[in-house]
Amino acid sequence: MVDFSWVPRSPLEKALVTGAHGARGIEAGVSLTEIRNFDLVQVMARRGKAAELAKAAKARFGVAAPNAPKAILASDATLICSGPDQFFVLSKGGKHTMPTLVPALSGPASLSDQSHARVLISISGARARTILAKLSSIDLHATAFPIGAAAATSMDHTSVTLWRGRDRPDGKAVFNLLVFATFAESLWHTMLDAAAEYGVDISHSEELG
């Protein structure tokens, strides 16, 4: 009998090497941080139950769930639009997991645990928009993509969910990106290549931005 170890490991475990990458001798223009150990549940309204789901979500999170490409910050979760009548619940510390959300939302919605199916990457720094512009066709200018704006889009032919989080303490914009675990390493290398000329600061964190 084989003993299995069920300890969760990041799909970027091998690709992610913390520290400085790319151009040296300059202040890193881009910070790439993998956020680890989060809870992520996808909620999709059952046919014709979108209004009922909106009501149940409001009761559960205290804020209205997004019905447009937006990320809504609730007190202990972020609700991110992932398409029509569907959204992600992103949280930490077991507050919003399948066992706690199913009783509240499974009437009007189908739920699916994506915690270990996606990788969450935070991109920030003075050149964050510049490198994202190499990979994305979305207009990320502050006026077009303010805090809380979200987009289901493609980067390097890979499906991603992108949204703008709260600014860093130094005022720099923060972009969060959810990507399928199996595509994460490939997209990570693409981002490193795109960012290398500006200097990259690579890290991982347990904190949601």
Place this chain on the structure above:
Amino acid sequence: MRIVCPFCGERELGEFTYLGDAKPVRPEAGASEDEVFDYVYLRDNVAGQTSEYWYHGGGCRAWLKVTRNTLTHEISSVEPAAGAGATKVGA
């Protein structure tokens, strides 16, 4: 060409996949062989306004019905195809 997805906003063509003519309507059960042949195989080659299905696979994964002018590529309307986020249609 850019398509204004009713859920995501304006996006580049690369995020979308063309499915085909949205005009043909599936015949009722018991339709004649000619009607079924027409539905499956015969398509108009329109110079002007056409109605097409597009799939926003690079974005929200919704099916869209797009009215487009084949001469100018001008898009006059984009709406969710029946069944795709239907609760939002007209809301």
